[in-house]
Amino acid sequence: MRIVKTHSEPLWIPRSRLSRSDIPLTVLDWLLDEASLTRRLQSVCRGNFRVRVLSQGWARPMINEAQALGLHPQKFAMVRQVELLCDETPWVYARTIIPRKTLKGRLRRLAHLKSQSLGAVLFASSTMRRGEVEIANIVADSAIHELIEDQGGHLPASVWARRSVFQLYHKPLLVSEIFLPAMEELHF
Secondary structure (H helix, E strand, C coil): CCCCCCCECCCCEEHHHCCHHHCCHHHHHHHHCCCCHHHHHHHHCCCCEEEEEEEEEEECCCHHHHHHHCCCCCCCEEEEEEEEEECCEEEEEEEEEEEHHHHCHHHHHHHHCCCCCHHHHHHHCCCCEECCCEEEEEECCEHHHHHHHHCCCCCCCEEEEEEEEEEECCEEEEEEEEECHHHHHCCC
């Protein structure tokens, strides 16, 4: 008999129902900031900031991701995984889920960003609307924790994350940002 290891999915809590006392102050402000994370990281990175694409392609989103986007759990979507780095140190792991219907028309370009920041595209658009920020504590037995470690990152037992559904031209995409250990060292 083969044993299959199953992983839990994170419990995403809307910002409006969040108990802030459970979150370390070193990351709380970053988690709750609704401005462009890329722009803010660029402003505090004293060296070279860049986006490193880990993977991008068609895949089934996690169940909680499909639910957040109103997708059927068996539908494929474009899944983009990147790291935001300062001087080659990963600060943030970002995972974006873009439904097929979103990649039509003028938004086809989202499938071809390469190492361009998605945040730069989102926050430059006058049509961008951001849904409520949700916060999660990503623990070692979760699927997303394993995804990050599979990409070569080493994580502590838990890290903090946020996500939001964005609308561009009334078409949805989900952006999850996981704050890596180097973020806790920033005190800006």
